[in-house]
Amino acid sequence: MTLREMIDRLLGRQQASATTAKHRLQLVLAHDRSDLNPDLMEQMRREILEVVNRYVELDLEGGDVSLETEERATALVANLPIRRVRDDVLPQVPAVQ
């Protein structure tokens, strides 16, 4: 914080417009930069569902995978309703490279 910002805050004044500009830019760029194009997003969604579907039976209609940006962090949010756990899944030994 600079002296100017401090004084502005103490006096309850509006901050300098350059400061506002910087904060607004940082927010909008965080969102822009995390923006996956729709094709990639769809591909990722399908692959995630495929993997999860191996272990549990999913309600594929109700599934939803999206990117959500709040404040400065972007999160991948998946909402996948499970019908039942598959009982035919064998525990896999991790492949040795």
Added chain:
Amino acid sequence: MTGSSTRTILICSGKGGVGKTTLTANLGIALASQGVRTAVLDADFGLRNLDLLLGLENRIVYTAQEVLAGNCRLEQAMVKHKLQPNLALLPAGNPRMLEWLKPEDMQKIVGLIQPHFDVVLIDAPAGIEDGFKNAAAAADEAIVVTTPEVSAVRDADRVIGLLNTRGVEPIQLVLNRVRPKMMQSQEMLGVTDVTDILALPLLGLVFEDEQVIVSTNRGEPLTLNGSSSPAAIAYRNVAKRLQGEEVPLPDPTKQRRGLRAKMRQLMQTKLF
């Protein structure tokens, strides 16, 4: 992209009207007068203007279009500047070129130009669509032009992302149309605000300068006639830095001496 020693530099910004073409014209002339054989290529086929800023609009016979179609030789299309023979322009063709031009076409044109020049500057169109992608396909490195305004910085960020995925490197920044007084009173994004956000090295800092408009009116770039206006000096320094010479950047917050300037600086001192 190519094995030759010619540097092919894309000049782009995303947003229109921030000074891409003005920088291309002035940097081209500045490099040429510093002894560098320079070609400037107008890749803004839709809205070409580089010819006008260089004052070469009446000397165009053939364009990139005829060169690609094989209707003329490259030397016939390149327009050499009379006062600065180290500089030549390859004019943009008909706007209808946009319908069929492919990245490979741009690479072909640049491939033809490269053997005859040390530096090729490509003036990219605004936007991030096909026109920009075609122009970027032929470039090894890039100069991103922006102004200290939110829209210009945001668009520059988009363009930088696209250049990164295309492996264009290095990418350097020219901050254009800086108003020192507004920066001093913190009513304009500061230089480090912009460089921090875009995370690019700063190649040049150009102050807002009315002489730029005068020179555009005449079709004589500021760097052509030894002008000592702030923008002319800034463009010449960009040319020098591009060749590896170390030239200090001006500090917009220290443009005026005196009590008021000192007060302003005190107000901007970081407390924590």
